[in-house]
Amino acid sequence: xxxxxxxxxxxxxxxxxxxxxxxxxxxxxxxxxxxxxxxxxxxxxxxxxxxxxxxxxxxxxxxxxxxxxxxxxxxxxxxxxxxxxxxxxxxxxxxxxxxxxxxxxxxxxxxxxxxxxxxxxxxxxxxxxxxxxxxxxxxxxxxxxxxxxxxxxxxxxxxxxxxxxxxxxxxxxxxxxxxxxxxxxxxxxxxxxxxxxxxxxxxxxxxxxxxxxxxxxxxxxxxxxxxxxxxxxxxxxxxxxxxxxxxxxxxxxxxxxxxxxxxxxxxxxxxxxxxxxxxxxxxxxxxxxxxxxxxxxxxxxxxxxxxxxxxxxxxxxxxxxxxxxxxxxxxxxxxxxxxxxxxxxxxxxxxxxxxxxxxxxxxxxxxxxxxxxxxxxxxxxxxxx
Amino acid sequence: xxxxxxxxxxxxxxxxxxxxxxxxxxxxxxxxxxxxxxxxxxxxxxxxxxxxxxxxxxxxxxxxxxxxxxxxxxxxxxxxxxxxxxxxxxxxxxxxxxxxxxxxxxxxxxxxxxxxxxxxxxxxxxxxxxxxxxxxxxxxxxxxxxxxxxxxxxxxxxxxxxxxxxxxxxxxxxxxxxxxxxxxxxxxxxxxxxxxxxxxxxxxxxxxxxxxxxxxxxxxxxxxxxxxxxxxxxxxxxxxxxxxxxxxxxxxxxxxxxxxxxxxxxxxxxxxxxxxxxxxxxxxxxxxxxxxxxxxxxxxxxxxxxxxxxxxxxxxxxxxxxxxxxxxxxxxxxxxxxxxxxxxxxxxxxxxxxxxxxxxxxxxxxxxxxxxxxxxxxxxxxxxxxxxxxxxxxxxxxxxxxxxxxxxxxxxxxxxxxxxxxxxxxxxxxxxxxxxxxxxxxxxxxxxxxxxxxxxxxxxxxxxxxxxxxxxxxxxxxxxxxxxxxxxxxxxxxxxxxxxxxxxxxxxxxxxxxxxxxxxxxxxxxxxxxxxx
Numbered sequence: 011x012x013x014x015x016x017x018x019x020x021x022x023x024x025x026x027x028x029x030x031x032x033x034x035x036x037x038x039x040x041x042x043x044x045x046x047x048x049x050x051x052x053x054x055x056x057x058x059x060x061x062x063x064x065x066x067x068x069x070x071x072x073x074x075x076x077x078x079x080x081x082x083x084x085x086x087x088x089x090x091x092x093x094x095x096x097x098x099x100x101x102x103x104x105x106x107x108x109x110x111x112x113x114x115x116x117x118x119x120x121x122x123x124x125x126x127x128x129x130x131x132x133x134x135x136x137x138x139x140x141x142x143x144x145x146x147x148x149x150x151x152x153x154x155x156x157x158x159x160x161x162x163x164x165x166x167x168x169x170x171x172x173x174x175x176x177x178x179x180x181x182x183x184x185x186x187x188x189x190x191x192x193x194x195x196x197x198x199x200x201x202x203x204x205x206x207x208x209x210x211x212x213x214x215x216x217x218x219x220x221x222x223x224x225x226x227x228x229x230x231x232x233x234x235x236x237x238x239x240x241x242x243x244x245x246x247x248x249x250x251x252x253x254x255x256x257x258x259x260x261x262x263x264x265x266x267x268x269x270x271x272x273x274x275x276x277x278x279x280x281x282x283x284x285x286x287x288x289x290x291x292x293x294x295x296x297x298x299x300x301x302x303x304x305x306x307x308x309x310x311x312x313x314x315x316x317x318x319x320x321x322x323x324x325x326x327x328x329x330x331x332x333x334x335x336x337x338x339x340x341x342x343x344x345x346x347x348x349x350x351x352x353x354x355x356x357x358x359x360x361x362x363x364x365x366x367x368x369x370x371x372x373x374x375x376x377x378x379x380x381x382x383x384x385x386x387x388x389x390x391x392x393x394x395x
Numbered sequence: 396x397x398x399x400x401x402x403x404x405x406x407x408x409x410x411x412x413x414x415x416x417x418x419x420x421x422x423x424x425x426x427x428x429x430x431x432x433x434x435x436x437x438x439x440x441x442x443x444x445x446x447x448x449x450x451x452x453x454x455x456x457x458x459x460x461x462x463x464x465x466x467x468x469x470x471x472x473x474x475x476x477x478x479x480x481x482x483x484x485x486x487x488x489x490x491x492x493x494x495x496x497x498x499x500x501x502x503x504x505x506x507x508x509x510x511x512x513x514x515x516x517x518x519x520x521x522x523x524x525x526x527x528x529x530x531x532x533x534x535x536x537x538x539x540x541x542x543x544x545x546x547x548x549x550x551x552x553x554x555x556x557x558x559x560x561x562x563x564x565x566x567x568x569x570x571x572x573x574x575x576x577x578x579x580x581x582x583x584x585x586x587x588x589x590x591x592x593x594x595x596x597x598x599x600x601x602x603x604x605x606x607x608x609x610x611x612x613x614x615x616x617x618x619x620x621x622x623x624x625x626x627x628x629x630x631x632x633x634x635x636x637x638x639x640x641x642x643x644x645x646x647x648x649x650x651x652x653x654x655x656x657x658x659x660x661x662x663x664x665x666x667x668x669x670x671x672x673x674x675x676x677x678x679x680x681x682x683x684x685x686x687x688x689x690x691x692x693x694x695x696x697x698x699x700x701x702x703x704x705x706x707x708x709x710x711x712x713x714x715x716x717x718x719x720x721x722x723x724x725x726x727x728x729x730x731x732x733x734x735x736x737x738x739x740x741x742x743x744x745x746x747x748x749x750x751x752x753x754x755x756x757x758x759x760x761x762x763x764x765x766x767x768x769x770x771x772x773x774x775x776x777x778x779x780x781x782x783x784x785x786x787x788x789x790x791x792x793x794x795x796x797x798x799x800x801x802x803x804x805x806x807x808x809x810x811x812x813x814x815x816x817x818x819x820x821x822x823x824x825x826x827x828x829x830x831x832x833x834x835x836x837x838x839x840x841x842x843x844x845x846x847x848x849x850x851x852x853x854x855x856x857x858x859x860x861x862x863x864x865x866x867x868x869x870x871x872x873x874x875x876x877x878x879x880x881x882x883x884x885x886x887x888x889x890x891x892x893x894x895x896x897x898x899x900x901x902x903x904x905x906x907x908x909x910x911x912x913x914x915x916x917x918x919x920x921x922x923x924x925x926x927x928x
Contacts, residue, residue: 200401231871
């Protein structure tokens with residue numbers, strides 16, 4: 011005979027004492043709610059974040075979006091926010107060689123133009139940045155840079171089907187609109203969405219970015235520093251001692267940037283000839299659509315937006331490639347005009363002032379700022395209000 | 396879909412409310428089945444064929460077994476066939492269907508598409524056995540079919556390549572011209588030859604039902620959905636605990652009691668599991684990988700510490716999984732058996748195996764060790780049975796010589812500790828802490844073979860540990876501190892200090908600390924170690 015059926019499930023045995031009842035859980039939720047709510051604002055008061063003239067988010071903290079948000083919150087309403095990718099940030103130049111620096115110089119203003127560029131950004135990521143971390147950009151004057159570099163190929167446009175790895179993946183639309191080459195797993199996408207929307211997690215990410223070399227504390231303790239045998243400098247270090255409560259500033263003598271840097275040279279010195287770009291038509295470009303959405307978002311928030319188009323390094327274009335480029339360039343200008351968005355499309359700089367397809371060198375930024383300040387549309391925009 | 400990922404949370408946020416919403420209908424069980432299949436199909440939809448096939452077959456085999464006379468009643472098969480008179484109409488239908496299936500499958504195996512031939516041949520043989528079972532009205536044959544079917548599935552997907560590779564290397568060393576084809580050549584429709592996740596767990600679970608029914612330990616389950624849910628219940632489908640029909644099946648007979656305690660207990664279990672996996676196992680894994688991936692680059696201290704770390708990594712990883720599995724099941728009101736009970740506090744290897752992967756140890760005890768004779772026939776046979784049981788347990792863990800040695804080491808260790816425990820001196824004089832340390836040291840030593848990528852690596856590590864000079868192992872202090880805290884907590888749990896841990900303040904404090912640590916320091920994803928088994 012079969013044994014009698016057991017109907018009542020037995021009580022789950024516990025081998026530890028972490029067995030919480032409803033009151034315990036309420037206490038845990040309460041404590042965590044207080045910690046999660048109060049920590050980020052308290053941290054802002056505790057942590058020193060010195061910005062000063064020509065400040066830009068340090069390269070190492072490019073993915074510290076919490077810090078970026080904090081930076082935007084510090085900007086005074088009278089400032090003009092210069093928003094964009096590494097062209098605005100100044101990939102090849104030092105902080106005193108950036109576009110915003112020379113704009114301040116040309117206009118005679120003190121720190122009026124604020125460098126809000128982020129290294130490695132592109133329109134699809136800029137959209138996420140503005141949407142999630144740029145909430146304080148309301149009723150401001152925003153100078154938005156439009157870099158046509160992101161339409162030079164389907165790969166740059168992120169519209170290829172082949173999987174691509176790119177910067178700031180956490181900022182791009184995770185599900186809609188679909189980015190064909192973005193193949194992150196569902197967990198990574200959801201993680202990015204959670205991190206964007208929960209300030210406490212943004213703050214945790216800030217801690218990791220600012221004090222632990224953009225990695226989690228456990229990974230930081232395992233850091234390897236080359237050599238034979240390899241060295242592990244953090245093995246016995248106290249992680250808490252890393253938290254100095256001062257946001258690390260950008261190194262004043264960055265060997266990778268500035269006129270003394272070997273990278274700071276005209277593009278043509280590498281004997282690179284003209285290039286034939288595989289331009290993506292505006293109506294098919296994901297980046298352009300994202301850029302349009304960025305403008306819409308900024309304007310919906312009451313910002314006064316000025317778009318500066320390029321100047322792209324046209325010297326780099328192969329002859330037969332120019333019509334396609336001009337079609338895109340003109341298409342952007344037409345759309346901006348149709349939408350009555352103030353815009354400036356400066357002429358290209360001399361070839362020797364470009365470091366690559368879109369980044370000017372220090373004198374290039376200076377010339378660009380100078381030209382901009384003499385542009386009627388720019389002056390009109392500056393003098394409005 | 397791993398428990399510690401966002402997709403699982405989304406999955407749970409859909410499954411749980413619907414499950415509770417259906418509590419007054421009969422649909423809660425189908426919902427659970429669908430959710431479990433979806434969960435399993437998330438890994439690879441093709442795996443679903445296997446789990447469904449295994450479920451349907453075992454369900455039918457037990458049904459056939461139920462229609463056969465109990466042991467002792469003889470059936471004259473020839474007379475039965477000659478007169479075309481079956482005592483049972485179901486068996487008659489089973490015979491007709493099986494005979495037709497045999498002919499059809501064998502015909503396909505001879506003349507069908509090339510890719511289908513091996514699979515059709517196996518199915519034909521299986522159908523032939525079934526026809527024989529129906530004809531002979533013999534329960535044993537049906538049990539045999541279940542055993543063969545489940546074990547063949549397991550052997551094919553888990554061990555075939557290992558066996559083929561080893562045989563081919565033997566043929567080559569003997570200069571024989573024979574060369575066996577890779578098992579992937581036997582896959583139908585060009586499917587990829589992959590180890591289906593959790594196959595060792597669900598086949599053992601399904602198998603335990605057929606054996607238990609045969610032995611009269613459980614009644615026949617007449618509802619296929621209930622049985623399917625038992626086999627593929629999503630919390631424990633991937634890596635156990637390996638449930639028994641006697642314990643889990645009855646829980647699916649009616650909607651579990653709706654109690655607040657289920658939620659609080661389930662959440663408590665889940666939190667502990669999540670902490671073990673994300674905060675501890677994944678962290679330890681970084682150090683273990685650093686050393687074990689390049690054992691030649693490290694000396695004795697690092698290898699020893701990495702082995703120590705691996706012992707804890709696998710404990711946190713596997714027990715973390717089962718804690719989460721039990722927690723999720725508990726949220727729904729179901730109870731899964733305890734699978735780990737602070738194994739590193741064991742005072743003997745027997746004790747260790749009654750605390751480590753309890754569901755597997757008891758499975759092997761009930762279905763291998765006891766049927767072999769257990770400890771009923773003298774010392775030699777007891778040790779032989781123990782040896783065989785651990786040998787099979789080693790093989791169960793994976794197709795590699797290292798797992799075999801790991802099993803043999805444990806078999807040897809358990810024999811030694813059994814002998815030691817016979818002496819009054821060992822039992823009464825040796826301090827408990829020394830015994831615990833001894834067991835931990837032995838188990839850690841055995842883990843070398845479990846973790847090493849190859850037998851060469853394992854021997855290299857053992858040699859280096861016993862010979863190389865001192866150097867700084869560079870194991871992070873934070874890692875060591877975390878393990879020490881957990882070990883201390885476990886010691887307290889089994890001491891008179893447990894009362895302190897039972898106070899509300901300590902419980903809340905521990906839970907808040909775990910949540911905070913998870914938020915601040917979690918070491919990222921990574922699948923569970925036992926998924927590969």
